[in-house]
Amino acid sequence: KAGVTQTPRYLIKTRGQQVTLSCSPISGHRSVSWYQQTPGQGLQFLFEYFSETQRNKGNFPGRFSGRQFSNSRSEMNVSTLELGDSALYLCASSLATGPNYGYTFGSGTRLTVV
Amino acid sequence: AQTVTQSQPEMSVQEAETVTLSCTYDTSESDYYLFWYKQPPSRQMILVIRQEAYKQQNATENRFSVNFQKAAKSFSLKISDSQLGDAAMYFCACQSTGANSKLTFGKGITLSVRP
Numbered sequence: 001k002a003g004v005t006q007t008p009r010y011l012i013k014t015r016g017q018q019v020t021l022s023c024s025p026i027s028g029h030r031s032v033s034w035y036q037q038t039p040g041q042g043l044q045f046l047f048e049y050f051s052e053t054q055r056n057k058g059n060f061p062g063r064f065s066g067r068q069f070s071n072s073r074s075e076m077n078v079s080t081l082e083l084g085d086s087a088l089y090l091c092a093s094s095l096a097t098g099p100n101y102g103y104t105f106g107s108g109t110r111l112t113v114v
Numbered sequence: 115a116q117t118v119t120q121s122q123p124e125m126s127v128q129e130a131e132t133v134t135l136s137c138t139y140d141t142s143e144s145d146y147y148l149f150w151y152k153q154p155p156s157r158q159m160i161l162v163i164r165q166e167a168y169k170q171q172n173a174t175e176n177r178f179s180v181n182f183q184k185a186a187k188s189f190s191l192k193i194s195d196s197q198l199g200d201a202a203m204y205f206c207a208c209q210s211t212g213a214n215s216k217l218t219f220g221k222g223i224t225l226s227v228r229p
Contacts, residue, residue, distance in 0.1 A: 003158075033216075033217070035219075042219060042220070042221040042222060043205065043219040043222075045216045045217065045218070048214075048216065055214055056214040056215075056216050058216065088157060090157075090159065092159070092217075097214075098211060098215070099146070099147035099149075099164075099209035099210070099211060099215065099217070100147065100166075100211065102161065102164070103161070103217065104161075105151075105158055105159035105160075106158065107156060107157045107158040108157045108158070110157075
Protein backbone atom coordinates (compact mmCIF):
# COMPACT_ATOMS: atom_id res chain seq x y z
CA LYS A 1 0.00 0.00 0.00
CA ALA A 2 1.11 3.58 -0.57
CA GLY A 3 3.01 5.23 2.25
CA VAL A 4 2.73 8.71 3.66
CA THR A 5 3.22 11.25 0.88
CA GLN A 6 4.54 14.73 1.54
CA THR A 7 4.70 17.42 -1.09
CA PRO A 8 6.69 19.24 -2.14
CA ARG A 9 9.94 17.50 -1.31
CA TYR A 10 11.97 20.70 -1.41
CA LEU A 11 10.94 24.32 -1.13
CA ILE A 12 12.80 27.62 -1.13
CA LYS A 13 10.98 30.70 0.12
CA THR A 14 11.88 34.27 0.93
CA ARG A 15 11.62 35.77 4.39
CA GLY A 16 8.17 37.22 4.96
CA GLN A 17 6.40 34.91 2.53
CA GLN A 18 4.02 32.16 3.54
CA VAL A 19 4.14 28.50 2.67
CA THR A 20 1.77 25.53 2.63
CA LEU A 21 2.96 21.96 2.98
CA SER A 22 0.85 18.91 2.23
CA CYS A 23 0.65 15.46 3.76
CA SER A 24 -1.40 12.54 2.43
CA PRO A 25 -1.67 9.76 5.01
CA ILE A 26 -1.86 6.05 4.44
CA SER A 27 -5.32 5.04 3.30
CA GLY A 28 -7.52 4.44 6.32
CA HIS A 29 -5.36 6.44 8.70
CA ARG A 30 -7.27 9.23 10.38
CA SER A 31 -4.55 10.84 12.49
CA VAL A 32 -1.85 13.10 11.09
CA SER A 33 0.94 14.64 13.17
CA TRP A 34 3.50 17.23 12.12
CA TYR A 35 7.08 17.67 13.34
CA GLN A 36 9.79 20.21 12.71
CA GLN A 37 13.34 18.85 12.54
CA THR A 38 16.38 21.12 12.82
CA PRO A 39 20.01 20.32 13.69
CA GLY A 40 19.87 22.49 16.78
CA GLN A 41 16.47 21.66 18.26
CA GLY A 42 16.01 18.14 16.93
CA LEU A 43 12.45 16.92 16.34
CA GLN A 44 9.76 19.11 17.79
CA PHE A 45 6.06 18.37 17.75
CA LEU A 46 3.90 20.90 15.94
CA PHE A 47 0.35 19.53 16.05
CA GLU A 48 -1.83 16.49 15.58
CA TYR A 49 -5.13 16.22 13.78
CA PHE A 50 -7.70 13.47 14.03
CA SER A 51 -10.97 13.44 12.11
CA GLU A 52 -10.48 17.08 11.04
CA THR A 53 -9.99 18.28 14.65
CA GLN A 54 -6.76 19.49 16.17
CA ARG A 55 -6.13 17.18 19.12
CA ASN A 56 -2.82 18.49 20.36
CA LYS A 57 -0.53 21.41 19.71
CA GLY A 58 3.15 21.97 20.39
CA ASN A 59 4.85 25.12 21.57
CA PHE A 60 5.07 27.06 18.32
CA PRO A 61 3.94 30.61 17.52
CA GLY A 62 0.60 31.27 15.89
CA ARG A 63 2.34 31.67 12.51
CA PHE A 64 2.24 27.89 12.35
CA SER A 65 -1.18 26.49 11.61
CA GLY A 66 -2.67 23.40 10.12
CA ARG A 67 -5.84 21.71 9.07
CA GLN A 68 -7.14 18.33 8.08
CA PHE A 69 -9.66 17.58 5.39
CA SER A 70 -12.44 15.02 5.32
CA ASN A 71 -10.22 12.60 3.37
CA SER A 72 -7.63 12.86 6.19
CA ARG A 73 -5.13 14.75 4.06
CA SER A 74 -3.50 17.50 6.06
CA GLU A 75 -1.85 20.79 5.32
CA MET A 76 0.33 22.98 7.45
CA ASN A 77 0.85 26.65 6.82
CA VAL A 78 3.60 28.95 8.00
CA SER A 79 2.99 32.65 7.55
CA THR A 80 5.52 35.48 7.64
CA LEU A 81 8.46 33.13 7.22
CA GLU A 82 11.61 33.69 9.24
CA LEU A 83 15.10 32.38 8.58
CA GLY A 84 14.74 30.14 11.63
CA ASP A 85 11.82 28.32 10.02
CA SER A 86 14.29 26.58 7.71
CA ALA A 87 13.89 22.93 8.61
CA LEU A 88 12.76 19.50 7.56
CA TYR A 89 9.03 19.18 8.19
CA LEU A 90 7.88 15.62 8.75
CA CYS A 91 4.39 14.31 8.98
CA ALA A 92 3.28 10.98 10.38
CA SER A 93 0.00 9.17 10.04
CA SER A 94 -1.70 6.67 12.29
CA LEU A 95 -4.97 4.77 12.41
CA ALA A 96 -5.97 6.75 15.48
CA THR A 97 -4.41 8.81 18.25
CA GLY A 98 -2.21 7.14 20.84
CA PRO A 99 1.12 5.31 20.81
CA ASN A 100 -0.38 1.83 20.60
CA TYR A 101 -1.44 2.42 16.97
CA GLY A 102 2.02 3.23 15.68
CA TYR A 103 3.10 6.02 13.36
CA THR A 104 4.25 5.91 9.75
CA PHE A 105 6.35 8.85 8.66
CA GLY A 106 6.73 10.52 5.32
CA SER A 107 10.05 11.60 3.81
CA GLY A 108 9.47 15.21 4.73
CA THR A 109 9.56 18.59 3.06
CA ARG A 110 12.85 20.44 3.24
CA LEU A 111 12.03 24.14 3.61
CA THR A 112 14.76 26.71 3.12
CA VAL A 113 14.02 30.34 3.94
CA VAL A 114 16.38 32.88 2.37
CA ALA B 115 5.73 16.31 30.30
CA GLN B 116 8.40 13.97 29.00
CA THR B 117 12.05 14.38 28.21
CA VAL B 118 14.30 12.03 26.26
CA THR B 119 18.08 12.27 26.42
CA GLN B 120 20.57 10.77 24.04
CA SER B 121 23.97 11.86 25.29
CA GLN B 122 26.12 10.34 22.55
CA PRO B 123 25.96 12.39 19.33
CA GLU B 124 27.94 9.89 17.26
CA MET B 125 29.01 6.27 17.35
CA SER B 126 30.88 4.00 15.02
CA VAL B 127 30.85 0.21 14.71
CA GLN B 128 32.69 -2.32 12.62
CA GLU B 129 30.58 -4.33 10.22
CA ALA B 130 29.35 -7.60 11.81
CA GLU B 131 30.06 -6.30 15.32
CA THR B 132 27.57 -5.30 18.02
CA VAL B 133 26.82 -1.75 19.13
CA THR B 134 24.64 -0.32 21.89
CA LEU B 135 22.98 3.07 21.67
CA SER B 136 22.01 4.70 24.96
CA CYS B 137 18.86 6.57 25.89
CA THR B 138 17.38 7.84 29.13
CA TYR B 139 13.96 9.34 29.58
CA ASP B 140 11.85 11.00 32.18
CA THR B 141 8.08 10.92 32.47
CA SER B 142 5.54 11.35 35.22
CA GLU B 143 3.13 9.01 33.45
CA SER B 144 2.69 5.45 34.60
CA ASP B 145 1.71 4.03 31.22
CA TYR B 146 3.81 4.84 28.19
CA TYR B 147 5.59 3.47 25.16
CA LEU B 148 9.22 3.78 24.16
CA PHE B 149 10.50 3.68 20.61
CA TRP B 150 13.65 3.62 18.56
CA TYR B 151 13.40 5.16 15.11
CA LYS B 152 15.97 5.08 12.32
CA GLN B 153 16.38 7.96 9.88
CA PRO B 154 18.55 7.12 6.86
CA PRO B 155 19.61 9.76 4.30
CA SER B 156 16.24 9.26 2.59
CA ARG B 157 14.88 11.25 5.62
CA GLN B 158 11.96 8.93 6.32
CA MET B 159 11.72 7.93 9.98
CA ILE B 160 11.43 4.16 10.23
CA LEU B 161 10.29 2.39 13.37
CA VAL B 162 12.97 -0.04 14.55
CA ILE B 163 11.46 -1.34 17.76
CA ARG B 164 8.98 -0.39 20.43
CA GLN B 165 8.49 -1.29 24.07
CA GLU B 166 5.38 -1.02 26.19
CA ALA B 167 6.36 0.16 29.65
CA TYR B 168 4.12 -2.28 31.48
CA LYS B 169 5.83 -5.24 29.80
CA GLN B 170 8.92 -6.38 31.65
CA GLN B 171 10.25 -8.49 28.80
CA ASN B 172 12.65 -6.65 26.54
CA ALA B 173 11.45 -6.24 22.95
CA THR B 174 13.37 -7.91 20.14
CA GLU B 175 13.14 -7.50 16.36
CA ASN B 176 15.62 -9.69 14.49
CA ARG B 177 19.07 -8.12 15.02
CA PHE B 178 17.65 -5.32 17.15
CA SER B 179 16.92 -5.64 20.85
CA VAL B 180 16.45 -3.28 23.76
CA ASN B 181 17.54 -3.23 27.36
CA PHE B 182 14.65 -1.61 29.20
CA GLN B 183 15.41 -0.63 32.78
CA LYS B 184 12.19 0.95 34.02
CA ALA B 185 13.42 1.99 37.47
CA ALA B 186 16.49 3.64 35.98
CA LYS B 187 14.42 5.08 33.11
CA SER B 188 16.90 3.71 30.64
CA PHE B 189 16.12 2.32 27.19
CA SER B 190 19.15 1.26 25.16
CA LEU B 191 19.18 -0.28 21.69
CA LYS B 192 21.52 -3.12 20.80
CA ILE B 193 22.26 -3.82 17.16
CA SER B 194 23.87 -7.20 16.55
CA ASP B 195 25.77 -8.25 13.43
CA SER B 196 25.87 -4.63 12.22
CA GLN B 197 25.40 -4.11 8.50
CA LEU B 198 26.33 -1.22 6.23
CA GLY B 199 22.62 -0.47 5.82
CA ASP B 200 22.35 0.20 9.54
CA ALA B 201 24.23 3.48 9.11
CA ALA B 202 21.74 6.24 9.92
CA MET B 203 20.56 8.58 12.64
CA TYR B 204 18.77 6.80 15.46
CA PHE B 205 16.20 8.52 17.63
CA CYS B 206 14.82 7.37 20.93
CA ALA B 207 11.26 8.50 21.66
CA CYS B 208 8.62 8.27 24.34
CA GLN B 209 4.86 8.71 24.36
CA SER B 210 2.38 8.26 27.14
CA THR B 211 -1.01 6.64 26.60
CA GLY B 212 -2.80 9.62 28.10
CA ALA B 213 -5.25 11.70 26.11
CA ASN B 214 -3.65 14.15 23.71
CA SER B 215 -0.19 12.76 24.34
CA LYS B 216 2.59 13.46 21.87
CA LEU B 217 5.68 11.62 20.71
CA THR B 218 8.77 13.18 22.31
CA PHE B 219 12.13 12.54 20.65
CA GLY B 220 15.72 12.66 21.81
CA LYS B 221 18.30 14.61 19.81
CA GLY B 222 19.43 11.51 17.98
CA ILE B 223 22.70 9.71 17.43
CA THR B 224 24.54 9.28 14.15
CA LEU B 225 25.70 5.70 13.68
CA SER B 226 28.36 4.93 11.12
CA VAL B 227 29.30 1.39 10.09
CA ARG B 228 32.87 0.68 9.01
CA PRO B 229 33.33 -1.98 6.31
